[in-house]
Amino acid sequence: MKTLRPDPRLEFDPSGMHEPDREFFLRDTTAVARELLQFWLGRRHGGSWYGGRIVEVEAYLGTADRAAHSWNGRRTPRVEPMYRHGGHLYVYFVYGMHHCANIVTREEGNPEAVLLRALEGPAGSPAELASGPGRLCRAMGITVVHSGIDLIHSSEIRLFRESRAEVTPAVTPRIGIDYAGEAKDWPLRFFDSASPAVSVRRS
């Protein structure tokens, strides 16, 4: 399992941006999901930072959410990071070829998380580069080797708050979870409708 290089077109300078503290992640998951639209996801590689602004996310609400990997209390080695306290990364491999990255929320033992579905890269980068959860991970070079890392303490992957007006997100049901019973209609997908990098236009 090798560590992949982030796409060079995502290089940016986070100096001057400030990082969230632990408390930010220990709150209501839908609130964290909405507010993540003000942050950049960054990855340090070879002395530079690469990443983009988070423009599309989905909240996954733990043991009561049939669409969540932690539904019904499922606790296996893969899902274990979801049970840690907020601020950790949970990455899984799906469809035999894609990775998906989530930011864990809530306190220890409450397995909720926010799926990162799209980033808008620095000016000049293609809108589709990190549009969609699989392409986001590919562009950032994020794989399961990063699952379980703590985004707060000296991680190579961090979040940076951008100074901009707060985004009022569009809200829809989540993508690709038709099997999830009543949960499939829950309004837990949030995106910046002004961004060209959003993966699925709907509503």
Add this chain to the structure above:
DNA sequence: CACATGATCGCCT
């Protein structure tokens, strides 16, 4: 051990 399936994407019609 065997097998069914998915928090996706890209290509086809």
Add this chain to the structure above:
DNA sequence: GGCGATCATGTGG
């Protein structure tokens, strides 16, 4: 809109 790729993971025997 449909479908195939491709395999780790979870479940059940």
